Amino acid sequence: MPASFRVRPAVQADGAFLGDMVVDAANWRAGDGRPKHQVVTGSEHSRYVAGWMRPSDAGFIAEDPHGAPVGAAWYRMLPRAEPGFGYLGTGVPELIIGVRPLWRAHGVGRALLQELCDHARAKGYGRISLSVERGNFAATLYRSEGFAVVEAGHGRDTMVKRLR
Numbered sequence: 200m201p202a203s204f205r206v207r208p209a210v211q212a213d214g215a216f217l218g219d220m221v222v223d224a225a226n227w228r229a230g231d232g233r234p235k236h237q238v239v240t241g242s243e244h245s246r247y248v249a250g251w252m253r254p255s256d257a258g259f260i261a262e263d264p265h266g267a268p269v270g271a272a273w274y275r276m277l278p279r280a281e282p283g284f285g286y287l288g289t290g291v292p293e294l295i296i297g298v299r300p301l302w303r304a305h306g307v308g309r310a311l312l313q314e315l316c317d318h319a320r321a322k323g324y325g326r327i328s329l330s331v332e333r334g335n336f337a338a339t340l341y342r343s344e345g346f347a348v349v350e351a352g353h354g355r356d357t358m359v360k361r362l363r
């Protein structure tokens with residue numbers, strides 16, 4: 200079992216790691232292996248990291264005992280013209296989360312999700328959204344953290360959590 204991890208706020212220099220996590224999130228299905236360049240050059244996914252870190256961006260990084268990043272959760276305020284998969288409106292941040300394969304199922308994802316939701320609440324947001332493909336077990340984690348499906352799309356659901 201991996202050793203313990205710590206969680207810290209994300210900074211501008213974490214942009215490249217967030218790019219890796221977008222690729223992991225896009226390739227969540229076992230056997231999915233879309234190469235990084237293919238995922239991050241597609242605007243649907245690149246908008247989750249392009250230009251990181253904007254003033255309205257926020258995120259958290261989980262690190263192993265050596266300080267190497269092993270997971271991340273962050274949110275962005277995407278514009279209506281370039282919405283994310285889980286876009287609900289201009290005032291609702293959308294979150295993305297990913298954990299390195301070796302570190303999955305050890306509580307990293309839940310810890311990151313809780314930090315990020317606490318942060319969004321402290322910033323005054325009333326809701327936070329995400330998009331999850333149907334069949335991804337991550338939806339179980341989201342439900343247990345208070346997210347509920349508000350929109351069903353083609354093969355994916357938009358989930359939202361009320362923060363107050």
Ligand SMILES: CC(C)(COP(=O)(O)OP(=O)(O)OC[C@H]1O[C@@H](n2cnc3c(N)ncnc32)[C@H](O)[C@@H]1OP(=O)(O)O)[C@@H](O)C(=O)NCCC(=O)NCCS
Binds near residue numbers: 306336
């Ligand atoms: C989804 C993901 C971010 C969760 O992070 P994690 O660190 O693995 O999750 P945790 O260890 O905090 O587990 C939280 C819950 O998820 C569920 N879970 C975790 N691993 C699971 C697995 N292998 N199978 C089924 N459920 C699992 C459990 O319900 C668990 O609850 P528990 O705490 O009661 O055991 C991570 O697994 C991941 O990066 N997956 C691939 C990319 C992805 O799917 N990203 C999300 C796209 S929407």
